[in-house]
Amino acid sequence: MPEAPRLVALALVTVGALMAISALTSRLTGRLGVPLLLVFLVIGMVAGSDGAGIDFENFELAFQLGTLALVLILFDGGLNTAARDFRAGLKPAAALATVGVIGTAAVVSLAAWLLGMDGHHAALLGAIVSSTDAAAVFSVLRGSGIQLRKRVGITLELESGLNDPMAVLLTVAFTQVLLGSRELSAWLALEVLGELAIGGVGGALVGYGGRALLLRAKLAAGGLYPVLTLALAMIAYGLPTLLHGSGFLAVYVAAVIIGNSKALPYRAGLLRVHDAAAWVSQVGMFLVLGLLVTPLRLLDVAPLGVVIALVLAFIARPAAVALSVLPFGYGGKELLYLAWVGLRGAVPIILATYPVMAGEAGAVETFHLVFVIVVVNAIIPGSTIRWVTDRLGLRSAEPPPPAAVLEVTSTEQLTGKVLAFHVDKASAACGVAIRELPFPPETTVMLIVRAGAMVAPRGDVTLTPDDHLYVVTTTTDEPLVRLIFGQQEEM
Amino acid sequence: MKLVDILEPGRIVHRLTATTKSAALRELVQRGVVPPEANTELGVADEEQIVRVLEERERLGSTGIKDGLAIPHGKLERLDQIVACLGLAPQGIDFGALDGQPSRIFIVLLAPESAGGLHLKALARISRVFSDSSLHKRLLDAPDVDTVWSTITTEDQRY
Numbered sequence: 001m002p003e004a005p006r007l008v009a010l011a012l013v014t015v016g017a018l019m020a021i022s023a024l025t026s027r028l029t030g031r032l033g034v035p036l037l038l039v040f041l042v043i044g045m046v047a048g049s050d051g052a053g054i055d056f057e058n059f060e061l062a063f064q065l066g067t068l069a070l071v072l073i074l075f076d077g078g079l080n081t082a083a084r085d086f087r088a089g090l091k092p093a094a095a096l097a098t099v100g101v102i103g104t105a106a107v108v109s110l111a112a113w114l115l116g117m118d119g120h121h122a123a124l125l126g127a128i129v130s131s132t133d134a135a136a137v138f139s140v141l142r143g144s145g146i147q148l149r150k151r152v153g154i155t156l157e158l159e160s161g162l163n164d165p166m167a168v169l170l171t172v173a174f175t176q177v178l179l180g181s182r183e184l185s186a187w188l189a190l191e192v193l194g195e196l197a198i199g200g201v202g203g204a205l206v207g208y209g210g211r212a213l214l215l216r217a218k219l220a221a222g223g224l225y226p227v228l229t230l231a232l233a234m235i236a237y238g239l240p241t242l243l244h245g246s247g248f249l250a251v252y253v254a255a256v257i258i259g260n261s262k263a264l265p266y267r268a269g270l271l272r273v274h275d276a277a278a279w280v281s282q283v284g285m286f287l288v289l290g291l292l293v294t295p296l297r298l299l300d301v302a303p304l305g306v307v308i309a310l311v312l313a314f315i316a317r318p319a320a321v322a323l324s325v326l327p328f329g330y331g332g333k334e335l336l337y338l339a340w341v342g343l344r345g346a347v348p349i350i351l352a353t354y355p356v357m358a359g360e361a362g363a364v365e366t367f368h369l370v371f372v373i374v375v376v377n378a379i380i381p382g383s384t385i386r387w388v389t390d391r392l393g394l395r396s397a398e399p400p401p402p403a404a405v406l407e408v409t410s411t412e413q414l415t416g417k418v419l420a421f422h423v424d425k426a427s428a429a430c431g432v433a434i435r436e437l438p439f440p441p442e443t444t445v446m447l448i449v450r451a452g453a454m455v456a457p458r459g460d461v462t463l464t465p466d467d468h469l470y471v472v473t474t475t476t477d478e479p480l481v482r483l484i485f486g487q488q489e490e491m
Numbered sequence: 492m493k494l495v496d497i498l499e500p501g502r503i504v505h506r507l508t509a510t511t512k513s514a515a516l517r518e519l520v521q522r523g524v525v526p527p528e529a530n531t532e533l534g535v536a537d538e539e540q541i542v543r544v545l546e547e548r549e550r551l552g553s554t555g556i557k558d559g560l561a562i563p564h565g566k567l568e569r570l571d572q573i574v575a576c577l578g579l580a581p582q583g584i585d586f587g588a589l590d591g592q593p594s595r596i597f598i599v600l601l602a603p604e605s606a607g608g609l610h611l612k613a614l615a616r617i618s619r620v621f622s623d624s625s626l627h628k629r630l631l632d633a634p635d636v637d638t639v640w641s642t643i644t645t646e647d648q649r650y
Contacts (some may be wrong), residue, residue: 152586331511427551428542428566428602428607433608436608483590483618
C-alpha cells in the first residue's frame, strides 16, 4: 500500500480507537464520581509520548482544535438555555464572569507570587486559570443526572458561558506584557469592556439574523439545517473576533437567541446534532490536550500545581464568589455551593497554549503547571459535586430519563407544542382517569408510555406513578398543564 | 365547584411576611391552613406533614405559574374535603415561577387522597378565576381580609 493512504488509515484507526475508548469509559464517571474530562485527559496522556508513544507536540493545532471545540460546546450550551433563565441569571452570572474572574486571577497570582514565581508569570497564571469551564460545568450539571435547583444551576452555567472572554483577554494582555509588546495600563479595562460589547452586539446580530434566515430558508433537505446552524456558530465566533470583539461571548449569545426561536425548523433533530457535536468536541479536545502534555514534565511542577489548585478551590473561588454575588440575595447554602463548584477544564489548558505559541520563555512550564491545576481541580472540587449537592440539599427531584422522544417535524411554523411529563405520586394527576383531566379544548393527552408499552390515552385509563405522558397543548394552556403534572421531561 | 366552597375568610392571610419560598410555604400553612380560628379538621399537629406534602410537589417543579400567581397543592390522606387558603405578598417572593417573576398571590390547595378528579377541577377553577390580572391588583390593593373576601366572592360568581 502506498505510504499516504496507509498513514491516513493508521491515523483514523488510532483516533477512532481513542474516541471509542473515551466514549465507553464515560460510564465510569457515573459510578466513580470522576469528572469526564479527567477520564478523557488521562486516556490522551496514556496514549501520548510517555505512554503508548503517540508523539504530538503541535501546540498550534491543539489551540485551533480547542477553539473550534469550545465554539461548538458553547453554541450547544446556548441553544439549550431558555431565555427566561438567561434573563433571571444574567446579573449574578455577569458579576461572576467579570468581578469574579478578576478576583480569582488576583488571588491565584498573589499565591503563585508568594510561592516563588516572578510577578509577571504569576499574573499570567492567575489569568489563565481564572475562568470556569463551560464543558466541565455543562457535563457535570447536565450530563451526570444531577438536577440542581434552578437558580444555582442557571447561575453556574451562565457564568461558565460568559466568563471565558474575560480570561482570554487577560491572558493575551499578560502574555503581551511578558513579551514586552505592551504596557499594563488602565486602557486594558476599557479594551476589555469594548471587546465584551462588540462580542455581545455581534452575537445578537448573528443570532437574530440566523433566526430569521432559519425561518425563511427553504433548504433542499432536512439534513442541511444543522449545516446552517453549525455555520452560524462559526460565523458568530469569527466575525466579532475579526472586529476585536469577544468571539466566545458572541457564540453563546447567538445560540441563546437561535435556541429560543419559537419556530426553529427540525428543532429536536437540530438540538441532537449540536449535542453530538459538543460531545465529539469534548472528547476530541481533552484527548488532544492529554496527548499534548508530557507526563514526566508534570512531575516537576506537581507540588506547586497542587498547592495552587488548593488555593484556587479553598480561597480564590470562595473570595471571588463573595465579592461578586453577595448583593444578589442568595441563601447561605447556595452561596456555599457557588463558591465550591468553580470547575476548571479545557479553557485554561487551551489558554496556556497561547503563551507557548507566542514564544514566551517558560511558557511550556506554565502549560504543564496549568495542566496539574486543572487535573487537581477535577478531583477537588470536581469529584465531590454529587456529594456536596446532596449534603446541601440542592438536588431537585430527578425524573427518570424520558421513555421516548416525540418530535413533530415541519418546516412550517406550527402553533402549539408537545410536552412530556413523568407522573410522580406527588403530582395532582396521579391516580386520576384521563377523562377527569380538566383540559381546555386545545389540549389533550396523545400518548402514555407505561413500563415499556405504548398505551392509548382512552378516557378510562388511570394515570399511575412512573407513567410517561405526552401532551399536545398551546402556549396559553401550558401553565395549567404544568401545574397539573409537575415534572416535565426534556424532549 | 366554586371558590367559596373551599375557601373561607379565616383562611386568608392578608400579608405574608416570608421572604423565601420555604418560609412562605410554612407561613401559609401556619397562618392559613391550620390556624385555630379557621373552621378546620386540620390542626397544628398536621403542620409538618402538610408542609412536607407541599414541598414534595414543589420538588417536581414550581407551582408558581405566571403573572405572580402560585398554587402550591398536594394530597392528604386524612382529609374529608378540599381545603384552600389564600395568602398575599405585595412585595413578591421568589418562588421559582415558570415565568421568572416573583409570586404575590398564593393559593394553597389540599385535597383528600381519593378526590383526584375534584383536586384537578379545583386547580383548573383557580387558574381560570385568577387569570384576570385586574383581579390580582384589586386583591393586592385590598386594605383588609373582608375586602379580599368580598372581592373573591364577587369574582367567583362571574365564572
